[in-house]
Amino acid sequence: MSTRIAFLKGHGTENDFVIVPDPENVMDLPPAAVATLCDRRAGIGGDGLLHVVRSAAHPEAKGMAADAEWFMDYRNGDGSIAEMCGNGVRVFARYLQRAGHVTEGDLAIATRGGVKTVHIAKDGDVTVGMGKAVLPDGDVTVSVGERSWPARNVNMGNPHAVAFVDDLAHAGDLYSPPPFSPTAAYPDGVNVEFVVDRAPGHVAMRVHERGAGETRSCGTGACAVAVAAARRDGADPTATGTPATYTVDVPGGTLVITERPDGEIEMTGPAVIVAEGEIDADWLRSATSA
Numbered sequence: 080m081s082t083r084i085a086f087l088k089g090h091g092t093e094n095d096f097v098i099v100p101d102p103e104n105v106m107d108l109p110p111a112a113v114a115t116l117c118d119r120r121a122g123i124g125g126d127g128l129l130h131v132v133r134s135a136a137h138p139e140a141k142g143m144a145a146d147a148e149w150f151m152d153y154r155n156g157d158g159s160i161a162e163m164c165g166n167g168v169r170v171f172a173r174y175l176q177r178a179g180h181v182t183e184g185d186l187a188i189a190t191r192g193g194v195k196t197v198h199i200a201k202d203g204d205v206t207v208g209m210g211k212a213v214l215p216d217g218d219v220t221v222s223v224g225e226r227s228w229p230a231r232n233v234n235m236g237n238p239h240a241v242a243f244v245d246d247l248a249h250a251g252d253l254y255s256p257p258p259f260s261p262t263a264a265y266p267d268g269v270n271v272e273f274v275v276d277r278a279p280g281h282v283a284m285r286v287h288e289r290g291a292g293e294t295r296s297c298g299t300g301a302c303a304v305a306v307a308a309a310r311r312d313g314a315d316p317t318a319t320g321t322p323a324t325y326t327v328d329v330p331g332g333t334l335v336i337t338e339r340p341d342g343e344i345e346m347t348g349p350a351v352i353v354a355e356g357e358i359d360a361d362w363l364r365s366a367t368s369a
């Protein structure tokens with residue numbers, strides 16, 4: 080009888096994740112294993128993987144263990160590592176609640192982007208304090224086919240290029256990463272958001288995620304979009320003392336983003352666990368070594 084590995088599947092506005100609880104960090108999860116698990120035909124399927132580890136048991140998170148018991152070891156669907164995942168951290172919190180590790184209310188979760196404060200509300204929505212956006216200087220251009228757009232460079236712990244477009248269809252099929260220039264702006268690649276206005280304080284976006292392709296939502300992307308939209312609209316909460324709130328429609332639902340006068344950004348939306356089961360360790364080993 081081969082060993083079984085417990086997993087769950089969850090999503091936040093249809094940004095979906097394979098969740099692998101491994102509190103003591105004993106699992107070997109090389110990039111090929113992550114890519115196999117996230118494969119939608121040969122594996123379980125997901126935009127990314129949430130490796131659930133106690134901070135004290137992970138070399139990258141030991142230093143945060145006093146502030147946050149749990150570390151979100153986030154991986155993109157292609158097996159690459161990313162600094163932060165906004166929807167992922169909300170789904171991670173939902174998993175901790177379901178597993179009985181935490182209850183409703185506030186908790187802290189360690190990520191590669193630092194410790195994030197999460198609030199699990201009675202109504203089911205999960206809010207995460209995403210930290211402050213960094214807006215590096217310099218013009219960026221993204222293109223799809225013959226069209227190109229100026230884009231705002233926004234760093235939410237991970238890199239984003241936000242382009243305001245006339246029509247979300249102009250982003251095309253997004254089967255491959257949209258080219259950007261200058262390439263030096265994003266030495267490690269970038270997540271690209273295409274945005275249209277819906278109403279004052281209300282936008283809609285599509286996203287091509289680094290390491291995953293087009294996804295139906297991206298939390299850090301939605302925050303980057305809200306900040307870029309606010310600056311475009313002449314709103315800077317840190318200068319005016321007035322918070323800026325944007326409703327951001329994504330193909331998989333809606334996220335609400337508020338930038339506070341201290342620059343801190345909060346994101347609220349649903350986070351759902353849809354299934355749980357067991358992975359055959361022999362299958363994973365052979366699929367990964369094939």
Ligand SMILES: N[C@@H](CCC[C@H](N)C(=O)O)C(=O)O
Pocket residue numbers: 094127155160161162163164165166167237238270288289290291296297298299300
């Ligand atoms: N879907 C995520 C972002 C995941 C990481 C991203 N693909 C990257 O490589 O930076 C989110 O909800 O923020």
